[in-house]
Amino acid sequence: MDAADSPFPPGGESWCVMGKDWRIGIDIGGTFTDLLAVDETGVVIACKVPTKSLAPHAGALAALDAFAAQNGTGSAITSLAHATTIATNALLGQLHLELPRIALLTTEGFADIIEIGRQNRSRLYDLFVTRPRPLVARENRIGVRERMGYTGTALIPLDDAEISRIVTLLSGRNDIDVVAVCLLHAYANDTHERRLADAVSKALPNIPVVRSCEVDPQYREYERFSTTLVNAALLPIVRRYLDDLIAGLRTRDIHAPLFVMRSNGGTSTAEQAARRPAALIESGPASGTIAAAELARSRGIERIIAFDMGGTTAKAGTVIDGRVEIATEFEAASATKSGRAVKGSGYPVRFPFVDLAEISAGGGTIAWLDEGARLRVGPVSAGSDPGPACYGTALHATVTDADVVLGRLNRTHLLDGAFPIQAERSRAAIATLAQPLGLGVEAAAAGIIAVIDAQMAQILRIVTVERGLDPRDFTLVAYGGNGPLHACALAQELAISRILVPERPGLFAAAGLLIADLRADATRSILRACTQIPAIELRAVYDELETLVRSDLQAQGTHDRDISVTYSCDARYRGQSFELALYDMTTPHEIAEAFHRSHATRYGYAVSGEPVEIVTARATAIGRVEKSPARSRQAFSKMTRPPQIRNVWIDEGYVDVPVYRRSELPIGTQLDGPTIIEQYDASIMVLPRWRVGIDDDACVIEALA
Numbered sequence: 009m010d011a012a013d014s015p016f017p018p019g020g021e022s023w024c025v026m027g028k029d030w031r032i033g034i035d036i037g038g039t040f041t042d043l044l045a046v047d048e049t050g051v052v053i054a055c056k057v058p059t060k061s062l063a064p065h066a067g068a069l070a071a072l073d074a075f076a077a078q079n080g081t082g083s084a085i086t087s088l089a090h091a092t093t094i095a096t097n098a099l100l101g102q103l104h105l106e107l108p109r110i111a112l113l114t115t116e117g118f119a120d121i122i123e124i125g126r127q128n129r130s131r132l133y134d135l136f137v138t139r140p141r142p143l144v145a146r147e148n149r150i151g152v153r154e155r156m157g158y159t160g161t162a163l164i165p166l167d168d169a170e171i172s173r174i175v176t177l178l179s180g181r182n183d184i185d186v187v188a189v190c191l192l193h194a195y196a197n198d199t200h201e202r203r204l205a206d207a208v209s210k211a212l213p214n215i216p217v218v219r220s221c222e223v224d225p226q227y228r229e230y231e232r233f234s235t236t237l238v239n240a241a242l243l244p245i246v247r248r249y250l251d252d253l254i255a256g257l258r259t260r261d262i263h264a265p266l267f268v269m270r271s272n273g274g275t276s277t278a279e280q281a282a283r284r285p286a287a288l289i290e291s292g293p294a295s296g297t298i299a300a301a302e303l304a305r306s307r308g309i310e311r312i313i314a315f316d317m318g319g320t321t322a323k324a325g326t327v328i329d330g331r332v333e334i335a336t337e338f339e340a341a342s343a344t345k346s347g348r349a350v351k352g353s354g355y356p357v358r359f360p361f362v363d364l365a366e367i368s369a370g371g372g373t374i375a376w377l378d379e380g381a382r383l384r385v386g387p388v389s390a391g392s393d394p395g396p397a398c399y400g401t402a403l404h405a406t407v408t409d410a411d412v413v414l415g416r417l418n419r420t421h422l423l424d425g426a427f428p429i430q431a432e433r434s435r436a437a438i439a440t441l442a443q444p445l446g447l448g449v450e451a452a453a454a455g456i457i458a459v460i461d462a463q464m465a466q467i468l469r470i471v472t473v474e475r476g477l478d479p480r481d482f483t484l485v486a487y488g489g490n491g492p493l494h495a496c497a498l499a500q501e502l503a504i505s506r507i508l509v510p511e512r513p514g515l516f517a518a519a520g521l522l523i524a525d526l527r528a529d530a531t532r533s534i535l536r537a538c539t540q541i542p543a544i545e546l547r548a549v550y551d552e553l554e555t556l557v558r559s560d561l562q563a564q565g566t567h568d569r570d571i572s573v574t575y576s577c578d579a580r581y582r583g584q585s586f587e588l589a590l591y592d593m594t595t596p597h598e599i600a601e602a603f604h605r606s607h608a609t610r611y612g613y614a615v616s617g618e619p620v621e622i623v624t625a626r627a628t629a630i631g632r633v634e635k636s637p638a639r640s641r642q643a644f645s646k647m648t649r650p651p652q653i654r655n656v657w658i659d660e661g662y663v664d665v666p667v668y669r670r671s672e673l674p675i676g677t678q679l680d681g682p683t684i685i686e687q688y689d690a691s692i693m694v695l696p697r698w699r700v701g702i703d704d705d706a707c708v709i710e711a712l713a
Contacts, residue, residue: 031087031634032075032264033521034068035295038093039319039372039392040489041067042689043075044518045085053078054515056423056689058392064094065253072260085262087634089521090253091269091295095288098245099238099341099355107241108185112144113174113204114233115192116151122233130343130353140341140355143237148184150177152191152204158227158535160197171204175211187212188240190220190233195533198225216243223286224358226624227533231337234356238340239286246285250278265565267526269295271361273332274527274630277564287359289340292517293323294362299520300485301327303510303706311482312508313468315498316517317491319372320389324467325364326477333471335363336578336589336626344368348470360529360628365467371408371490372396375456381444383452385459397437398429405441407460407490409434410453415656415665416493416684416693424688450657461494465501472502476610479504487516492692496681496709500695507709514689526631528560534622537582538596541622549625550575550594557629566631578624579603581615587623596622651683658682658696670707677702680712 032045036059045053055074060067068090098105112119123142131137152174155164178184187208194201198221205219224235254266268281271290281288293316300314304327316323326333338361342354348365368387372395375385385407394402396409411417412434419431435449442452472479479502486495492509499507510516530553534541554573561571575594578587580603588606593599600620608614651666658665663682670687678701679685681694685707694700694709701708 029084029086030079031089031522032072032085033089033091033295033518034071035091035292035515035517035521036064036067036093037292037318037517038321038370038389039395040514041071042515042518043071044512044515044522045075045079046522054512054518054689056514061097061391061393064092064097065249065256068253069256069260072257072262076260085264087267088257088262088264089267089269089275089524091291091517091521092249092288093292094246094249095242095285095291096341098242099289105245107143108244109183110144110148110237110240111178111181111184111187112149112233112237113152113187113189113191113208114149115155116153118192118229119146119149119151121230122149122237125230125234126352128352130350140353143241143355144188150174152200154191154200156191156193156197156200158193158196160193162197162200166200166203171207174204175207178208179211184215186240186243187215187217188220188236189217190229190236192229193227194219194221195225195227195232216240218243223284224531225533226358226531227535231356231358235286235358238289238355238357239284242285242288243282246288247282250282254278267521269521269524270527271359272334272527272529273298273362273524275521275524275633276526276528280560280564284359286340286357289357289359290338290361290364293364293366295520295524296323296487296517297325297327297332297362297364297520298524299510299516300487301330301332302520302523303485303508304483305330306705307508309483309508311477312485313471313479313482313504315464315468315484315486315491315495316488317464317486317494318370318488319490320368320370320391321366322369322464322467322488322491323364323366324464324471325362326471326475326482333363334360336360363471365470367463367467369407369460369464370488371406371411373407373460375405375407375410375438375441375459377441377444383441383445383455383459385456385463397433398431400430400433403433403437403440405434405437405456407456409437410456411490411493413438413449413453413657414457415654415662417691418686419654450662451660454657454660457494457497461497461501464494465498468498468502483508485510487513487690489514489690492690492707494693496693496695496698499709499711505711509690509692509707509709511705512687512689513692523635525633526561526564526566528557528629528631530556530560530627532625534577534625537619537621538579538600539619541596543595543597546596546622546625547594550627553625553627554629557627561629561631564631570632571629572632573627573629576626576628577622578626579620579622581607581618582621654684656682656684670702673702675702675704 030045035042040056041059057070153170154166157163189205201219205217209217218240220236223239224232266278267275269291270287273294296316297314304312312327337358339354340357343350372390373386374388390404396406483506485508495507576591580587590602593602603620604614651668655662656665665682667684670685681698683694685692697712
């Protein structure tokens with residue numbers, strides 16, 4: 009769909025008079041691309057346009073065109089931050105692009121390590137289970153005569169003749185797009201990797217060369233190789249995507265620096281992002297969690313569940329004492345089951361990422377009947393094109409169609425009237441499911457909502473109950489275009505008594521881009537017991553890591569006074585296969601004591617006499633960026649007009665429910681459910697036995713005793 013054919017006119021939501029200098033965040037979701045702009049005085053402009061799934065950069069440019077149509081000329085964009093799903097979609101094959109052809113240079117005898125992998129199986133009892141397709145064809149895996157020991161000592165030196173042989177071999181190939189160099193134990197000594205990569209780069213200057221120790225300098229060869237190859241596979245795709253996006257910006261006379269959200273919840277410059285594309289795989293979901301953490305900090309809330317339900321997926325994560333939960337390894341393009349990633353079904357990637365549970369559950373998720381005539385919802389989504397039945401193109405019965413039939417969503421339009429919808433098509437689509445089920449249309453629609461709510465409640469349990477956390481101790485922050493519609497039902501399911509809906513929930517991820525700081529991470533493998541490494545030696549490692557992360561951010565334009573550095577490490581009892589992360593401990597004694605405490609908390613016991621081994625040391629640098637506070641909306645002294653009344657299906661029948669405009673409700677207003685609050689980017693469904701209070705920057709929904 010071209011911009012000219014978009015059903016969304018260049019409109020949106022704006023407040024006050026237009027400013028001059030703008031900071032912009034653009035989040036590309038599965039259904040909509042969201043733009044939020046704030047000027048130096050706090051004026052806000054917001055708009056949503058359809059995501060162009062096969063050319064996602066075009067959706068970002070269409071959002072900028074919609075912004076320009078509202079803003080007019082004469083204003084400057086000083087900063088542009090962007091979250092994208094380009095890396096994930098490329099690995100999943102959703103962009104219909106072929107992955108680049110990679111040549112893998114590895115220690116002789118280890119060419120098949122990427123195919124052998126680990127012993128874990130994605131389906132334990134399936135004799136015919138298959139692993140993910142290797143990212144490098146067997147004929148493109150080239151053994152190198154060299155061998156580095158785990159202590160960093162060269163057991164078989166890499167000589168010039170062998171380097172010449174490899175270079176000659178590669179020079180005779182015209183079917184290679186990227187070269188990945190992954191040598192055994194390079195984390196302990198990367199001399200061989202550097203020499204080989206330098207020689208290949210000089211001989212083949214037009215082919216990117218990726219070294220494992222630049223990407224992931226940690227032990228465990230399979231995971232290091234996999235991370236490097238994922239990075240290599242994404243390198244040309246992400247670089248081309250960013251080049252196309254920047255070219256589009258330049259044709260619009262936008263010369264602001266472009267920042268990209270990374271999986272770790274921080275941003276980087278586009279140039280840095282192009283070098284580490286594997287760090288963008290979870291770019292999209294991270295920014296909303298960062299915004300939720302900031303909302304919690306501003307209100308002094310210690311524990312929140314960040315819940316994001318958009319058009320194609322629902323995601324949940326926890327923030328405790330202001331700290332976003334960060335994991336250090338995940339599997340890219342993996343299958344999921346009940347919100348959990350299925351181990352062994354994807355490609356291991358070792359980059360820090362915001363730890364979220366995710367499920368294919370969004371407004372566009374399609375409802376269907378299986379062979380036993382049972383109602384199923386998902387995992388397939390109608391996306392933005394063709395979209396739900398009410399969009400007027402297809403007849404897929406989706407979650408959005410169910411919300412329309414039940415009266416939870418406006419039956420005539422979305423986006424403040426900018427997008428007319430056809431409620432009769434929603435009804436017709438769900439009728440095709442209702443008839444085989446022997447149900448009325450409303451009962452079938454209510455069944456769709458019940459199924460999707462049950463699935464989403466599971467991911468809330470994953471990030472709380474399954475991790476030893478009581479969801480009753482948490483506040484649910486609900487955002488995304490559909491999150492506020494389903495928040496009360498999910499909170500009831502988990503006995504959560506308090507919900508926050510931010511001021512612009514459907515644009516919340518874009519808002520997170522405007523407050524996200526730059527972030528850089530560095531790691532070093534240690535693999536020594538606490539009793540065997542002197543404190544001064546460990547301090548030297550952390551000093552080296554700090555120098556690396558500081559210089560990384562300084563190269564991206566951050567002044568040293570705006571950089572703060574924190575330290576962490578992964579530790580274990582010697583012989584264990586898995587580690588625990590410890591924060592803010594930098595001496596061997598502190599680490600050992602903290603590990604015993606952490607192990608007792610996690611597993612219920614500690615072995616105080618057992619040696620504690622430091623596996624990996626980490627440093628994280630945060631570069632603070634300027635944050636323009638959004639101006640609060642106009643505070644009315646009384647309600648500007650009476651609510652509309654709409655028939656809404658609740659429990660097993662229709663109820664007359666008042667429908668309010670959020671922008672017209674005075675701050676301090678309290679309303680008892682059932683009620684619906686509509687705004688440009690989302691609708692809030694307040695169920696019976698809940699009360700909503702209108703605040704300056706969030707709706708506060710609380711369960712009534």
